[in-house]
Amino acid sequence: xxxxxxxxxxxxxxxxxxxxxxxxxxxxxxxxxxxxxxxxxxxxxxxxxxxxxxxxxxxxxxxxxxxxxxxxxxxxxxxxxxxxxxxxxxxxxxxxxxxxxxxxxxxxxxxxxxxxxxxxxxxxxxxxxxxxxxxxxxxxxxxxxxxxxxxxxxxxxxxxxxxxxxxxxxxxxxxxxxxxxxxxxxxxxxxxxxxxxxxxxxxxxxxxxxxxxxxxxxxxxxxxxxxx
Amino acid sequence: xxxxxxxxxxxxxxxxxxxxxxxxxxxxxxxxxxxxxxxxxxxxxxxxxxxxxxxxxxxxxxxxxxxxxxxxxxxxxxxxxxxxxxxxxxxxxxxxxxxxxxxxxxxxxxxxxxxxxxxxxxxxxxxxxxxxxxxxxxxxxxxxxxxxxxxxxxxxxxxxxxxxxxxxxxxxxxxxxxxxxxxxxxxxxxxxxxxxxxxxxxxxxxxxxxxxxxxxxxxxxxxxxxxx
Numbered sequence: 001x002x003x004x005x006x007x008x009x010x011x012x013x014x015x016x017x018x019x020x021x022x023x024x025x026x027x028x029x030x031x032x033x034x035x036x037x038x039x040x041x042x043x044x045x046x047x048x049x050x051x052x053x054x055x056x057x058x059x060x061x062x063x064x065x066x067x068x069x070x071x072x073x074x075x076x077x078x079x080x081x082x083x084x085x086x087x088x089x090x091x092x093x094x095x096x097x098x099x100x101x102x103x104x105x106x107x108x109x110x111x112x113x114x115x116x117x118x119x120x121x122x123x124x125x126x127x128x129x130x131x132x133x134x135x136x137x138x139x140x141x142x143x144x145x146x147x148x149x150x151x152x153x154x155x156x157x158x159x160x161x162x163x164x165x166x167x168x169x170x171x172x173x174x175x176x177x178x179x180x181x182x183x184x185x186x187x188x189x190x191x192x193x194x195x196x197x198x199x200x201x202x203x204x205x206x207x208x209x210x211x212x213x214x215x216x217x218x219x220x221x222x223x224x225x226x227x228x
Numbered sequence: 229x230x231x232x233x234x235x236x237x238x239x240x241x242x243x244x245x246x247x248x249x250x251x252x253x254x255x256x257x258x259x260x261x262x263x264x265x266x267x268x269x270x271x272x273x274x275x276x277x278x279x280x281x282x283x284x285x286x287x288x289x290x291x292x293x294x295x296x297x298x299x300x301x302x303x304x305x306x307x308x309x310x311x312x313x314x315x316x317x318x319x320x321x322x323x324x325x326x327x328x329x330x331x332x333x334x335x336x337x338x339x340x341x342x343x344x345x346x347x348x349x350x351x352x353x354x355x356x357x358x359x360x361x362x363x364x365x366x367x368x369x370x371x372x373x374x375x376x377x378x379x380x381x382x383x384x385x386x387x388x389x390x391x392x393x394x395x396x397x398x399x400x401x402x403x404x405x406x407x408x409x410x411x412x413x414x415x416x417x418x419x420x421x422x423x424x425x426x427x428x429x430x431x432x433x434x435x436x437x438x439x440x441x442x443x444x445x446x447x448x449x450x451x452x453x454x455x456x
Contacts, residue, residue: 035300063299063300064299065295065296065297065299065300066294066295066296066299067293067294067295067296067334068293068294068295069293069337071291071292071293071294072263072291072293072334072337072338072341097336097337097338097340097341097378098333098334098336098337098340098377098378099337100377101333101336101337101373101377102330102333102334102337105326105329105330105333106295106300106326106330108325108326108329109297109300109325109326109327109329109330110300110325112325112326113300113325132376132377132378132379132381132382133376133377133378135376137376138373138376138377141369141372141373141375141376141377142373142377144369144372144373145329145366145369145370145372145373147369148360148361148363148365148366148369149326149328149329149360149361149366149369149370150325150326150360150361151360153360154360
């Protein structure tokens, strides 16, 4: 392993944050293996974007793991609950139960198979303060779990869960990704994008994204639907 | 909630251990919601057994969540690696990467949707000492994760991950389940059971199970294949 490149598993959703994380991991010199989770989300255009972003940023491999979360329900993203189009206080209806725990579990399994000790995830505690599993405490607890849950951890390998965006504002994220050459027009953040990946411009995610570009003083390259 | 019954999410595999855990949870007075994970395992008869066991022991609901683990591979249970038929030192080839982390993540998501704080899992550190995610350290770390990963945990709800079999021998498990009325002929433990759920009698799991009944001085009700 002396001269070999360190492998990383990078969770990608097709959105702005995870594209930025992938660019960071690539810039840090990791051989990046991206993992998208198809959990029955309504915004299928995300998955196409996840592949496009992975290829565009030079990931070594890209996998899609299917998880049928509809069986346990509970979110506007997988159920027939309306996606909120106005800012909502507290934890949003788009919260998917245990989503980041689940996605990191899959990333951990993939890392074990690949012989990787580095997981990258685009969680962010600033814009998504309502999501319990987007906070530093969660990342720390998952990192501790990796050590005791895996063969390599038990044998002394040291896992790291990298969450480089966790304390950044959306404007900071957009600035950083732009400096790293991320083409944000390839990403889809919208909770209800159309089949071509064009954004609604109204959901929480669209509003945060648009405000981020504005605050960063950068042009918004997002592809919006005609009625957005 | 004062007089309401506490709900529990019980992970069931169709095997002997999880059937015993379900019987324990039912006996403890929980309203039990069972969850089986279809992770592309070769022994499909397990899933049929999981439903049969859940119904037989009076679970309030039974769900199957599909996860396509083949995309990340790495185990004899999902890949085209041969299932070992002799005792193997160290971590067995049947180890599924991050399996219990993943299954508990799904249980956690289901618990959150149901308003349950109690997860039950049939991990056992005695017979499966080679599995990192079957040890008390793992259970403790996952319980800690639940607190910070969820809305209810952040709001002060106290999660418990119950692993009542963790320090029991297979003989103890079989004795306990028999006392609780578990019909073990309904369960399938074999890693390569046939379509009717009949056991091979040769794999690690079959050998441990058979030895358990012998050590407990109980008749083995397992349905074996003609060539077992």
